[in-house]
Amino acid sequence: MNMSKQLLLGNEALARGLWEAGCKFVSSYPGTPSTEITESAAAYAEMECEWAPNEKVALEGAHGACISGVRAFSGMKHVGLNVAADPLFTASYTGVNAGLVIAVADDPGMHSSQNEQDSRHFARASKTMMLEPSDSQECLDFAKLAFELSERFDTPVLLRLSTRISHARSVVTPGERVEVPEKPYIKDPGKYVMMPAMARGRHTVVEKRILAQKAWAEQSGLNRAEYHDKKIGVICSGINYQYAREALGERASYFKLGCVYPLPEQALRDFCGQCETVYVAEDLDDYIEGHCKALGLEVHGKDVFSLEGEFSQAILRKAILGEEYPCRSLPLEIPGRPPVLCPGCPHRSLFYALKKQKVFVSGDIGCYTLGALAPLSAMDTTVCMGASVSGLHGRNKANPDNAAKSVAVLGDSTFIHSGITGLINIAYNKSDSVVVILDNSITGMTGHQQNPTTGLTLQGDPTAAVDLEALCRAVGINQVTVVDPDDMAATERALQEALAFEGPAVVISRRPCALLKSVKAKPALRTDSARCTGCKMCMRVGCPALSLKNGKTEINATQCVGCGVCRQLCRFGAITNPEGGQAS
Amino acid sequence: MSEKTKSILIVGVGGQGTLLASRILGAALLSRDYDVKVSEVHGMSQRGGSVVTYVKYGGQVASPIIEKGEADVMLAFETLEAARWLPMLRPGGKVVVNTQRIDPMPVITGAAAYPENVLEALEAAGVDVLAMDALSMAQSAGSAKAVNLVLLGALARRMDLPPEVWQKAIEACVKPQFAEMNRKAFELGYER
Numbered sequence: 139m140n141m142s143k144q145l146l147l148g149n150e151a152l153a154r155g156l157w158e159a160g161c162k163f164v165s166s167y168p169g170t171p172s173t174e175i176t177e178s179a180a181a182y183a184e185m186e187c188e189w190a191p192n193e194k195v196a197l198e199g200a201h202g203a204c205i206s207g208v209r210a211f212s213g214m215k216h217v218g219l220n221v222a223a224d225p226l227f228t229a230s231y232t233g234v235n236a237g238l239v240i241a242v243a244d245d246p247g248m249h250s251s252q253n254e255q256d257s258r259h260f261a262r263a264s265k266t267m268m269l270e271p272s273d274s275q276e277c278l279d280f281a282k283l284a285f286e287l288s289e290r291f292d293t294p295v296l297l298r299l300s301t302r303i304s305h306a307r308s309v310v311t312p313g314e315r316v317e318v319p320e321k322p323y324i325k326d327p328g329k330y331v332m333m334p335a336m337a338r339g340r341h342t343v344v345e346k347r348i349l350a351q352k353a354w355a356e357q358s359g360l361n362r363a364e365y366h367d368k369k370i371g372v373i374c375s376g377i378n379y380q381y382a383r384e385a386l387g388e389r390a391s392y393f394k395l396g397c398v399y400p401l402p403e404q405a406l407r408d409f410c411g412q413c414e415t416v417y418v419a420e421d422l423d424d425y426i427e428g429h430c431k432a433l434g435l436e437v438h439g440k441d442v443f444s445l446e447g448e449f450s451q452a453i454l455r456k457a458i459l460g461e462e463y464p465c466r467s468l469p470l471e472i473p474g475r476p477p478v479l480c481p482g483c484p485h486r487s488l489f490y491a492l493k494k495q496k497v498f499v500s501g502d503i504g505c506y507t508l509g510a511l512a513p514l515s516a517m518d519t520t521v522c523m524g525a526s527v528s529g530l531h532g533r534n535k536a537n538p539d540n541a542a543k544s545v546a547v548l549g550d551s552t553f554i555h556s557g558i559t560g561l562i563n564i565a566y567n568k569s570d571s572v573v574v575i576l577d578n579s580i581t582g583m584t585g586h587q588q589n590p591t592t593g594l595t596l597q598g599d600p601t602a603a604v605d606l607e608a609l610c611r612a613v614g615i616n617q618v619t620v621v622d623p624d625d626m627a628a629t630e631r632a633l634q635e636a637l638a639f640e641g642p643a644v645v646i647s648r649r650p651c652a653l654l655k656s657v658k659a660k661p662a663l664r665t666d667s668a669r670c671t672g673c674k675m676c677m678r679v680g681c682p683a684l685s686l687k688n689g690k691t692e693i694n695a696t697q698c699v700g701c702g703v704c705r706q707l708c709r710f711g712a713i714t715n716p717e718g719g720q721a722s
Numbered sequence: 723m724s725e726k727t728k729s730i731l732i733v734g735v736g737g738q739g740t741l742l743a744s745r746i747l748g749a750a751l752l753s754r755d756y757d758v759k760v761s762e763v764h765g766m767s768q769r770g771g772s773v774v775t776y777v778k779y780g781g782q783v784a785s786p787i788i789e790k791g792e793a794d795v796m797l798a799f800e801t802l803e804a805a806r807w808l809p810m811l812r813p814g815g816k817v818v819v820n821t822q823r824i825d826p827m828p829v830i831t832g833a834a835a836y837p838e839n840v841l842e843a844l845e846a847a848g849v850d851v852l853a854m855d856a857l858s859m860a861q862s863a864g865s866a867k868a869v870n871l872v873l874l875g876a877l878a879r880r881m882d883l884p885p886e887v888w889q890k891a892i893e894a895c896v897k898p899q900f901a902e903m904n905r906k907a908f909e910l911g912y913e914r
Contacts, residue, residue, distance in 0.1 A: 145748045145758055170764055249763065273759075306786035307748055307760040377786075384784035452789035463791030465809040468843045472806050473834035475826035477736065477771030508769065513831045585764065677831060682770050685825045686832070696866045 146310045148303040151274035152241060153178035154310070155281025156211050160318035161185055161239075163203035165196040167555065168584035169215030170250035171304040172243035176213050177587070180596050184315065189587055189596045192523070192555040193218035197225045197240060201294070204238040205330060207321035209285050213241040216257050217522065221556070227264045228332050229294050231340040233347075236321045237288035239281065240266075243299040246421045247448035250583070252503065252522065254446070256422035261296050261399035265344050267351055268296040268399040269360065270376040274308040280396065283360075285318075291347050291354075298398060300421075302377045302448070352400045360396030363409050367391065370458060371413025373406065373426060373437065377449075378419045384451040386458065401429045410435045417442070417458055421449040479508050481683040482652030482659065482699035484578055488623040489516040490679050490703075491630045492545065492574075497637070500533065502526035502548035502557070505582040505651075509547070513680045517547075524548070524556030527573055531560060534569040541570035542637055548573075551581035551589040554604060558613070564642045565614030572636045573644050575606060576623075578651040586654065610644045617643035624649055626706045652699055660700025661716045665691045669712035676704040676713065725756075727780035729788045730877070733807045734799025735824050736773045739870035742895060743797070744775040746874060750883055750891035751779045759786035772803060772826075797877050799856075799869060800824050801840045808849070817849055818876050820856040820869060852876060852914070859910045865900075868907035875911025 146154065152175050156164065164187040166176040180187040190196035193214040203210035214222060219242045229238065242260070245251040261268035267287060271280045277299070284295040328336050355361060370390035372382045379394045393409040395401065410416050410430070418427040418439040427439030442457045443449070455461050479486050489509035492499055493516040501507055501517035502525065510517035519529060526546035534541040548557050553575050564571045581587040588594040593603030610618045617639045621632040629647065636643035650657050662683075672689040681704060683697035691712070693704075705713040730747065734740045741762055748760040756779040763773050776788045793811045798804030798819040811817065821841070828834035837843070844851045854876060860868040871892070878888050888908065896904045 143752060145752045145760065147762070173764075302761060302786055305762045305764055307745075307758070307762070308783075308786065309752065309757060380784045380786065450787055450789045451785045452792075463789070464813055465791035466811070466813070466847055466849070467809045468805050468840070468847060470805055470837040470840065470843055471835070472802065473826050473828045473836065475735065475770075475772040475802070475806075476828075477769035478827050480737075480769060505769065512827070512833065674832070680827060680831065682825075682827065682830065685830055 142311055144310050144312060145307045146274045147174055147305060147307050148271065148274045148277040148299060149174035149305070150178045151277040151310045152281050152297065152299070153182070154312050155278035156239070157182040157185060158278070158313050158315050159282040159285040160209055160316055161211050161285065162208040163200060163210040164188070164212070165190045165199040166213040167191070167193045167196050167218055168581055168587040169218045169243070170584055171245060171301045172213045172215045172218070172241060172299065173584045173587065174304070175241055176596070179211070187596055189589060191590055193222040194224060197222040197229070200240070201225055201229045201238060204234045204236045205232070205323065207236050207323050209237045209318055211239045211241070214243070215251065216242055216244045216255050217251065217253065218242070219257055219260055221523070223260065223264070226260065226266065226294070230264045230266045231332055231337055231344055232330050233292035233343070234288055234294060235323060236318070237285035238294040239284040239288060239297060240294055241297040241299060243301070243304045244422070245301050247301065249301050252520065254422060256425060257296075257298055258398055258425045259423070261298075265348055266294050266296050266399070267291065267397070268298050269396055270298045270398045271303060271396070272376050272379045272394070273303070274306070274310045276396070277303065278310055278312065291351055293347060298376065300377055348400055352402070355397050355400055355402040356405055358397060361402050361405055362394055363405070363412070364392045364394065365412065368412055369414045371409060371416040372419050372458070373409065373416060373430065374419040375426070378421060381449055381451045381454050382419050385454040390458075395426065398426070401426065403433055406430060406435065407433065410437065419443065419449065419454055421447070476511055477508060478511070478680060478682050479505065480652055481681055481697045482701040484623045484647070484649035484652065485509060485576055486514070486679050486681065487626050487703045488547070488574065488576060488629060488647045489514040491626065491633055492516045492547070494630065495633055495637070496543070498533070498540065498544040500526040500530040500544065500546040502546070502552050504549040504552055506547060506549060506576050513678055523552055524560055527557045527560030528563060530571050530573070531564050531567065531569045534571050535567070538570065545572045545574050545633070545637070547576055549582065550575060550577040550579065550591045550606070553606070554590050558609070561610065561615065561644070562613045569642065570640065571642050573642075574633070575644060575646045577606060577646050577648040580651050580654060582651050586651070606646055615642050615644050617641065618646065620646045620648055622649055623647045624701055624703060626703065652701070662695040662698035663693050663700055663702070663705060663713050663715055664695070665693055666712045666714055669710045671710055671712070673709070675707050675709065679703055679707065725781040727778055727783050729793045730777040731788050731793040731796045731807060731810050732775040732777065732799070733796065733803040734773055735803065736770045738799045739867060740773055740775050740799060743870040743874045744777050746891045746895045747777050747877075749894050750887050751777070753887055753890065754883060757781060757783045759783045761786040772806060774807060795877065795880070797873050799873060802826070802836060804844065805837065805840045808844070808847075811849070815850070816880065817844060817851045818873060818880075819844070819851060819853050820873060821853050822855070822857045822869070854911070854914050856911065860907050863907035863910055864903040865907075868904055871904045871907035872911035875908040876914045878908070879912050879914070
């Protein structure tokens with residue numbers, strides 16, 4: 139047994155690569171599928187790692203660290219790069235002192251995202267070099283190489299990941315950390331103060347830099363042709379290289395791009411000249427295909443592949459070879475199994491109360507987006523982080539009559555990420571809006587990351603905690619109430635009062651996530667079948683621990699955490715705690 | 723090693739512990755010097771939704787995912803999920819299925835019905851099925867949460883890795899305080 143080999147997620151391997159490269163500062167905001175990069179990095183004591191309030195703050199922190207002279211990193215999901223786009227575009231102009239590497243994880247197929255944008259456009263638009271690994275070993279290797287390239291070309295370097303790279307484990311042979319001496323900071327306003335006169339000079343530098351990178355991309359081993367049968371040639375990068383290899387084996391030749399910005403020209407011309415029919419296999423946009431066509435190369439791309447969803451070996455096999463594997467399915471109606479709010483989730487009763495109020499719910503990004511699904515169905519819009527608050531303001535400005543029957547809902551972490559600016563806008567521009575902060579004391583959807591409201595750092599060390607009530611009051615909200623969502627009557631009252639209040643109001647619905655280790659489950663509830671009339675009132679909250687057996691409610695004892703929400707809904711006292719009582 | 727790639731599909735409901743099963747499997751295979759890829763699902767789909775994990779091993783594995791007609795074995799933690807993911811199984815592939823039934827939300831709300839005859843339908847379709855009540859077996863091992871180790875044990879019996887490899891992989895992947903209970907669950911499954 140080779141002890142040095144490990145089976146690592148792409149994200150874990152990337153973190154290892156950062157460590158081996160001598161990186162000293164890591165600042166990120168969690169986002170599926172990128173989260174584990176920073177969680178894994180935090181296990182290495184030599185790197186100062188943190189969760190920032192959002193991706194813009196994270197990248198600006200990493201940029202500041204690199205200017206000061208240490209290698210720095212920031213990781214995010216694709217939509218996070220939208221938030222961090224502002225510093226990215228100008229960091230491209232300033233360049234770096236020590237290396238700056240930014241990982242961006244795309245989510246083709248939208249396993250856990252609100253869109254499937256293609257981050258490669260950001261590399262070209264911001265003129266920032268971008269590498270794309272195709273397995274965990276490459277995640278490690280490319281992370282190290284990215285720091286070298288960053289310093290060599292004086293540029294931030296983007297690492298593009300995707301769900302199947304970030305969340306697939308493959309075999310990695312780790313190396314050792316090489317300490318990199320801190321680079322001295324030398325004051326240089328022409329390079330680091332981006333006001334027009336200086337920025338013009340830097341733009342010239344950027345254009346020259348790209349020419350040098352293009353020359354490098356032509357001969358770099360990162361972009362390589364692998365020749366087998368030359369009837370079919372496939373140009374690909376990242377996970378699509380693996381799909382192509384699996385689908386076609388040695389029946390095709392491959393041009394594997396490890397660097398997707400800038401793209402080579404002559405190397406691609408040579409490959410296309412060697413192969414009879416060339417395909418560009420890339421999920422999402424026709425980024426490489428467009429480049430090839432601009433070079434006048436004859437390639438197939440989106441004429442045979444979709445612009446939507448993630449690819450697979452089966453998709454490539456069918457599109458290129460016209461082959462499909464036989465498979466069976468059962469002649470049964472198979473009901474879907476959408477994700478649901480967990481048993482005991484504090485969001486459940488809040489959404490039930492909103493549904494009862496028949497209000498327009500301006501939603502946001504998090505576990506609680508599941509409140510949009512049946513049977514709660516209590517969400518009208520979800521766009522991006524923080525948009526619940528600012529969108530509600532616009533709605534209420536458009537027609538002030540909306541205000542009495544509309545609310546925004548967003549989580550504690552989302553509120554800090556970019557809800558607070560929307561709330562300032564509500565107070566400043568005087569909209570009569572009601573914002574509900576679902577404070578479950580954690581960043582839930584991405585798997586329990588600390589945030590500035592929890593009082594704990596990424597490492598779990600005690601730190602300052604944002605006082606949400608005081609913060610809301612400080613920006614000019616005079617009506618701030620805190621309620622326990624599991625007290626359904628109180629929650630309903632708090633919502634009604636906030637909606638009736640003249641002026642902006644905030645309701646903080648506060649109860650920790652039921653999955654937190656610090657939250658102890660209460661004994662499972664049970665039903666008294668003599669009392670249960672089968673009215674299904676308890677089913678209206680959509681708790682997965684409840685089911686109907688022979689017309690009566692049954693509670694799954696291994697799932698139930700005893701939150702008591704279903705008991706509050708039962709008009710017949712049929713749901714009881716194990717001691718037999720009905721009171722909470 | 724130029725061995726042909728083998729594909730194991732692990733399906734279940736978010737929260738059933740499919741990830742741990744895939745990690746133990748991955749660790750066991752890695753210790754035998756196979757090339758291994760394990761594809762996991764994180765984020766929204768974990769919240770009680772249908773989840774699928776892919777484990778592939780052989781001389782050299784390219785894609786980390788399994789597509790229609792490719793799986794050699796399907797380990798199904800829940801009966802409806804076995805039906806849902808059956809198209810991924812190759813002709814002649816095997817299914818190890820837990821007879822546990824977990825109602826999905828459309829069934830709970832009454833919008834859809836849970837098909838009653840999944841196991842019969844699997845057998846009628848000529849699928850090689852090993853069905854077991856892994857939940858009861860896990861409970862007798864000490865925890866309802868050990869369904870994953872019971873099923874893994876049943877799978878292990880049908881793979882040709884030496885028993886000590888599994889023991890080491892379990893030790894490496896579970897917390898010491900749960901190792902004994904998990905080992906017991908694994909053995910109950912292995913004996914099936």
